[in-house]
Amino acid sequence: MALRACGFIIFRRVAQRPPPDNIEFLLLQTSYGEHHWTPPKGHVDPGEDDLTTALRETREEAGLGQEHLRIVENFVKELRYAVRGRDKSVLYWLAELPDPSTAVTLSDEHQDFRWARLEEACALARYQDLQDTLKEAQRHLLTAEGKQ
Numbered sequence: 165m166a167l168r169a170c171g172f173i174i175f176r177r178v179a180q181r182p183p184p185d186n187i188e189f190l191l192l193q194t195s196y197g198e199h200h201w202t203p204p205k206g207h208v209d210p211g212e213d214d215l216t217t218a219l220r221e222t223r224e225e226a227g228l229g230q231e232h233l234r235i236v237e238n239f240v241k242e243l244r245y246a247v248r249g250r251d252k253s254v255l256y257w258l259a260e261l262p263d264p265s266t267a268v269t270l271s272d273e274h275q276d277f278r279w280a281r282l283e284e285a286c287a288l289a290r291y292q293d294l295q296d297t298l299k300e301a302q303r304h305l306l307t308a309e310g311k312q
């Protein structure tokens with residue numbers, strides 16, 4: 165069976181810059197393996213529903229819970245890639261951190277985090293599918309605000 169993981173693309177808006185540069189995405193760097201950067205996400209536990217997984221992993225990995233987040237409607241993206249020869253599917257929802265000063269608290273699974281504008285986020289993310297997803301998220305937000 166394919167591996168399945170779920171998470172959140174989390175963004176915040178900073179007041180000091182005009183759109184689109186006011187949008188910053190949260191990326192976490194693993195403390196293991198290739199030290200790659202991804203949004204908070206993780207494997208679905210047996211019997212767990214996808215959104216519950218996304219919320220649980222975001223709390224575990226970034227210290228951010230539903231009380232800190234505003235989930236954006238009509239945005240969910242699936243990425244499919246192979247990990248050590250097994251197909252993996254990752255579902256990402258999109259959520260805003262309305263209070264941009266809310267602290268991010270990492271677990272042992274990650275060694276660093278970054279709030280990054282789209283260009284830097286894409287450079288950190290490295291994988292084309294994740295970069296495309298971040299770009300789509302930004303487009304979705306700007307379109308919703310009538311700024312594009």
Ligand SMILES: Nc1nc2c(ncn2[C@@H]2O[C@H](COP(=O)(O)OP(=O)(O)OP(=O)(O)OP(=O)(O)OC[C@H]3O[C@@H](n4cnc5c(=O)[nH]c(N)nc54)[C@H](O)[C@@H]3O)[C@@H](O)[C@H]2O)c(=O)[nH]1
Binds near residue numbers: 194200206246247273
């Ligand atoms: N020591 C050690 N331990 C590990 C390792 N590996 C796992 N652990 C343990 O597992 C726990 C994590 O459990 P969860 O939090 O539940 O799972 P996830 O959050 O899902 O995390 P993963 O790291 O398993 O999965 P990915 O992020 O998917 O990375 C897997 C590979 O896929 C590629 N890749 C990544 N992202 C993209 C993308 O967007 N697009 C594309 N195209 N490719 C992408 C990249 O090549 C990468 O190397 C940790 O606590 C460790 O105990 C490891 O290498 N060494």
